[in-house]
Every structure is written in structure tokens, then in C-alpha cells.
Amino acid sequence: MVVYYAALGHAAIVRQPGREPQPAVIRGDQDYHVMPEEMLLWSLIYGHICHTKELNEIYDKESAAIAAGGRSVLSFKECLSRLLQRRLIMSGSGYSGEAALYELLCNTVLIPIHISPLQKLTGFFHLTFFKRYPLRITIHLFDRQKFSQDERCVWQLINRYRLSTAEVIAELISPTDKKAALMAGSSFDNNSAAAFTSLKNRALVAAANLYNRRLLILDIL
Numbered sequence: 001m002v003v004y005y006a007a008l009g010h011a012a013i014v015r016q017p018g019r020e021p022q023p024a025v026i027r028g029d030q031d032y033h034v035m036p037e038e039m040l041l042w043s044l045i046y047g048h049i050c051h052t053k054e055l056n057e058i059y060d061k062e063s064a065a066i067a068a069g070g071r072s073v074l075s076f077k078e079c080l081s082r083l084l085q086r087r088l089i090m091s092g093s094g095y096s097g098e099a100a101l102y103e104l105l106c107n108t109v110l111i112p113i114h115i116s117p118l119q120k121l122t123g124f125f126h127l128t129f130f131k132r133y134p135l136r137i138t139i140h141l142f143d144r145q146k147f148s149q150d151e152r153c154v155w156q157l158i159n160r161y162r163l164s165t166a167e168v169i170a171e172l173i174s175p176t177d178k179k180a181a182l183m184a185g186s187s188f189d190n191n192s193a194a195a196f197t198s199l200k201n202r203a204l205v206a207a208a209n210l211y212n213r214r215l216l217i218l219d220i221l
Helices: 036-045 052-062 076-085 097-105 117-130 135-142 149-160 165-172 175-182 190-212
Strands: 002-007 010-014 022-027 030-033 089-094 108-112 216-220
Touching (some): 002 097, 010 036, 022 036, 036 052, 036 089, 052 076, 076 089, 097 190, 108 149, 108 190, 149 165, 149 190, 165 190, 190 216
Antiparallel strands (some): 010 022, 108 216
């Protein structure tokens, strides 16, 4: 069984009068305050579709720094469970990577991220002159995004409409393929089935690539 995880929403520091700034995850119009280890695990998943073993190993290593402060730290399973229950991350499982990816993404809304030229310029100066990042790295902030044909189709759709991944797939599949899909129980031939599955998987991979490149935010329907 293949299991994948993805993070929902985006991170922020929430400031309230008379209180210390608190890390939070913003999903929809609501902010969710999180503990340091929850933010750690959420951050490991954000922009990176990953599986349990990979997450567990990195979390155990990184959470040691939190534990060094003298406070008890949630175990990986406890932290993962809390984030799943609060719907700050989602999981998808299946007997193949494609099935797990579809279950993970099909009920999420794809929200594009746009960075203004001013934000890029601010980030360039901060990383170059304060963080001392090499120029060859920070200059990439100004690179034009390069999309594959499938990624460009998904990107154009989600910039026009608020769509779930399932709706994006439906929009990208031609009327002929949709009609063939409805005939799956009767005269749906192998070639049509293969073409339909291929188009669906291409759309899924394109959406996953945009998420992994941190060009979009996932939210729930």
C-alpha cells in the first residue's frame, strides 16, 4: 500500500494584542495555532508530497533540537495524527502511486501563488545581503517559470477558476474521452481506457509538480 501526504494552507505568524507572536497555519479563512513540532512536521510536508518512512526519519532528526530545550516533544505518530485530525495535512493511499496521488489530491482545491516583482526584489536583497546566499542562487528568484505542456494547462485553468483537482482533470479530458469513460462498464475498449487513464495521470502529475515547486497552495473543498 502506497501512502502520500501533502500540507494544506500556508504558514504565518499570527500577532494578537498583548500576546507573543504565534506560528499558525492558515487554511481557508481560519488560522490554526500549532506547536513547534507540529509546525516542523507541517513544514516538512509543505511543497513536498512524501511518504511515511521519509517523514518519520527527518522528523525524528529535526525534532531533537526542540527536545534539547528541555520540553517533551510529540512523537512522530502523535504529531501526524494531530495534523490529520485538524485537517492541516491530507493523506492518500492506494495500491499504486497513481491511485494514492488521486485520493490525496482529488478533493483539494488548487490555489495558485503569485509573487510580485517587488516581493522578488525584497527577497533577493534579504537573501543576498543579510543571509549571504551566493548570487548564483538568489538570481534564480527572477527566472521565468518554465512549464511543461500539462503544467501550463493546469496553471491556466486554476488562474481562471477556483477548481478542485478532480475538476481540473475533467476540464482537461476531451468530450470524446469523457464519453468513453461513461461506457466503462460496457463497450469501453482497452485503448480508450488506457488513453483516459493516461490523461488523468498526466493531469495529476502536473498538479503534483506545481505543488512540489511551491507554485500553488492546497485547500479543502
